[in-house]
Amino acid sequence: MAKGLDVGTMNIICAEKGKGDSIAFAQQRNAFLEMEAGDLAQNMLDSAKILYTQKGDTINVLGEDAFKFSNVFNKGIRRPMKQGIISPDEKESIPMIKLIIERVIGQPEKDGEIAYISVPAAPVDSKVNVLYHSKTVEALARKLGYETSLIDEGLAVVFSELGDFNFTGIGISVGAGMTNITVAYLATPIVSFSITRGGDWIDEQVSSATGVAIERITSIKETDFSFDSDYEIGSVQGALALYYDALITYIIGNLKKKLSEVAPPDAEFPIAIAGGSSRAKGFMEMFETRISEASLPINISKVKKNKYTLSDSKDPIYSIARGCLIAALTREDAESVEEVEEKATKAEKKAAAV
Amino acid sequence: MESKLRYYFGSMVFLSGLILSISAIGFAIMVHLRRTSDPSEIITTYGLLGVGLSFILLGINLMISQRRPYGVYSNWVMIFGFLSSIFGVIFFSTIFSDAWVYPNVTYVSFAYASGICLLSGNAFGNAVLRLIEERSRQLLETDPIDLYTEEDIEKEVERTLNESLSDNTRFSSFNMGIKEDTTNFVHGKALKEMAQTKIEVQDSIREVECLQSTISGKVKVDDYGIDLTTKMLSATMKQSAEIENRKLSNKIKNKIDFIRR
Numbered sequence: 001m002a003k004g005l006d007v008g009t010m011n012i013i014c015a016e017k018g019k020g021d022s023i024a025f026a027q028q029r030n031a032f033l034e035m036e037a038g039d040l041a042q043n044m045l046d047s048a049k050i051l052y053t054q055k056g057d058t059i060n061v062l063g064e065d066a067f068k069f070s071n072v073f074n075k076g077i078r079r080p081m082k083q084g085i086i087s088p089d090e091k092e093s094i095p096m097i098k099l100i101i102e103r104v105i106g107q108p109e110k111d112g113e114i115a116y117i118s119v120p121a122a123p124v125d126s127k128v129n130v131l132y133h134s135k136t137v138e139a140l141a142r143k144l145g146y147e148t149s150l151i152d153e154g155l156a157v158v159f160s161e162l163g164d165f166n167f168t169g170i171g172i173s174v175g176a177g178m179t180n181i182t183v184a185y186l187a188t189p190i191v192s193f194s195i196t197r198g199g200d201w202i203d204e205q206v207s208s209a210t211g212v213a214i215e216r217i218t219s220i221k222e223t224d225f226s227f228d229s230d231y232e233i234g235s236v237q238g239a240l241a242l243y244y245d246a247l248i249t250y251i252i253g254n255l256k257k258k259l260s261e262v263a264p265p266d267a268e269f270p271i272a273i274a275g276g277s278s279r280a281k282g283f284m285e286m287f288e289t290r291i292s293e294a295s296l297p298i299n300i301s302k303v304k305k306n307k308y309t310l311s312d313s314k315d316p317i318y319s320i321a322r323g324c325l326i327a328a329l330t331r332e333d334a335e336s337v338e339e340v341e342e343k344a345t346k347a348e349k350k351a352a353a354v
Numbered sequence: 355m356e357s358k359l360r361y362y363f364g365s366m367v368f369l370s371g372l373i374l375s376i377s378a379i380g381f382a383i384m385v386h387l388r389r390t391s392d393p394s395e396i397i398t399t400y401g402l403l404g405v406g407l408s409f410i411l412l413g414i415n416l417m418i419s420q421r422r423p424y425g426v427y428s429n430w431v432m433i434f435g436f437l438s439s440i441f442g443v444i445f446f447s448t449i450f451s452d453a454w455v456y457p458n459v460t461y462v463s464f465a466y467a468s469g470i471c472l473l474s475g476n477a478f479g480n481a482v483l484r485l486i487e488e489r490s491r492q493l494l495e496t497d498p499i500d501l502y503t504e505e506d507i508e509k510e511v512e513r514t515l516n517e518s519l520s521d522n523t524r525f526s527s528f529n530m531g532i533k534e535d536t537t538n539f540v541h542g543k544a545l546k547e548m549a550q551t552k553i554e555v556q557d558s559i560r561e562v563e564c565l566q567s568t569i570s571g572k573v574k575v576d577d578y579g580i581d582l583t584t585k586m587l588s589a590t591m592k593q594s595a596e597i598e599n600r601k602l603s604n605k606i607k608n609k610i611d612f613i614r615r
Contacts, residue, residue, distance in 0.1 A: 021558040052542035163561035
């Protein structure tokens with residue numbers, strides 16, 4: 001069965017078809033925390049069923065638990081990815097990403113199983129090249145036995161969210177390290193680019209403005225922040241609202257600039273927003289307001305809200321993995337149809353020869 | 355009249371008109387024409403000027419006149435306009451100055467003005483048509499549309515749409531090989547024994563079918579009118595293809611093609 005893999009700066013998520021009409025998502029935080037090894041620590045981690053690896057005198061706690069331990073011990077977590085790509089500053093980045101990818105995607109049911117992997121588009125505001133990251137991630141999944149293909153994060157959002165609009169519209173993935181934007185017309189990308197600002201940029205700016213640790217800012221952003229509320233001057237939430245607004249303005253500014261370089265078709269373009277950093281309550285409404293003020297050179301019909309619901313909140317974090325899965329399943333279907341047609345042609349030829 | 359001959363004739367008429375008009379102006383200067391001048395001097399000056407202007411416009415009309423279907427109406431307008439203006443001039447020369455009173459003045463003015471308007475309007479219309487025709491001809495000459503068959507265009511569209519999924523154009527085709535794992539990590543108990551937890555969300559993923567339709571060019575629009583028209587068009591095209599195949603000449607052509615193959 002085909003799979004979709006979203007390799008994000010903050011989360012690595014795999015989507016596959018579940019039982020019946022369902023999708024199964026496997027998710028791990030793309031982070032780890034280094035601790036000192038010892039029998040006591042190991043026993044504690046084993047009994048608490050915490051994912052970790054040991055190398056010499058150090059233990060690396062993986063995934064979500066790394067964040068929890070980081071908050072408890074007030075210790076900085078390590079991130080294998082930075083600004084949407086494999087971090088060049090982190091020496092353990094590739095082994096850690098490999099471990100997490102293996103964990104979420106698992107072994108293929110058959111050799112050559114199709115997997116679509118999301119990768120960032122080339123950034124417009126940085127000299128960073130995404131090719132090394134894309135090829136490394138692809139090679140890691142290929143090593144497991146998957147037949148891999150790469151897809152832009154923005155296009156994955158279009159596939160996931162804009163099916164009702166014949167895959168015409170703007171897919172925006174506001175991730176932790178990057179924001180990816182793709183303008184597509186009938187599933188074909190017209191403009192695809194990324195900007196090296198996302199949730200992490202907000203955290204860094206708020207942290208340097210307020211003096212609170214980045215991990216704490218991330219935690220507040222994810223659990224205790226909403227655009228709809230009023231916050232005191234000097235509060236972390238107030239600074240978060242300010243930098244979120246700056247990020248939205250920056251995204252729209254770059255989109256406008258990129259759109260002015262092309263001649264998009266005369267059609268209505270809805271906007272779909274996904275990614276973990278768009279989870280904040282009121283983000284969509286804020287984006288809708290800013291986009292209506294921007295006067296883009298294309299006709300924006302609406303800002304589409306995400307369809308997934310986990311507990312009470314709409315969760316746009318799975319959109320990219322879902323888009324990758326849609327692309328993978330489409331290719332799988334197309335290949336199976338081709339196989340059937342090929343067999344039928346061969347049978348016809350045999351019958352004609354007889 | 356042949357168009358080339360007509361063009362030269364038109365240019366001659368235009369030149370005559372220009373000479374007549376210049377002569378009129380020269381004559382007016384020579385005789386120091388004013389309100390109290392002799393009527394014969396006024397008639398000569400304005401007669402020559404009137405006829406000259408009509409000839410100029412007639413010449414332009416002849417040079418840029420259109421062929422059928424516009425040409426038929428254009429010629430009638432040109433003739434009527436010229437006759438009307440000449441009538442105006444002749445009428446002016448017969449009645450001036452004894453009967454140069456209302457309503458004769460109105461008749462002269464109306465006849466001459468309508469003639470001039472018809473001639474100039476006709477010339478303008480013909481010039482615009484000629485410009486449009488010229489532009490279309492340029493486009494036909496420069497546009498290499500006839501170099502591509504419908505099949506080529508369909509293939510190109512299909513290729514572009516397929517590439518949007520495969521992305522071979524933007525991603526390097528180089529595949530990085532990875533050696534066997536040499537890192538000496540010891541996996542923790544949970545990492546070895548516990549299966550990855552998964553969240554299941556109810557979702558029929560009907561986008562897969564839609565995406566297949568979109569990339570193959572078969573877009574579902576949920577519009578009864580379009581569906582019906584498409585079916586009717588398809589049936590008509592099928593029918594006309596069958597009729598074409600039934601024609602004897604086509605049958606022979608098909609036969610030859612088959613033998614060639």
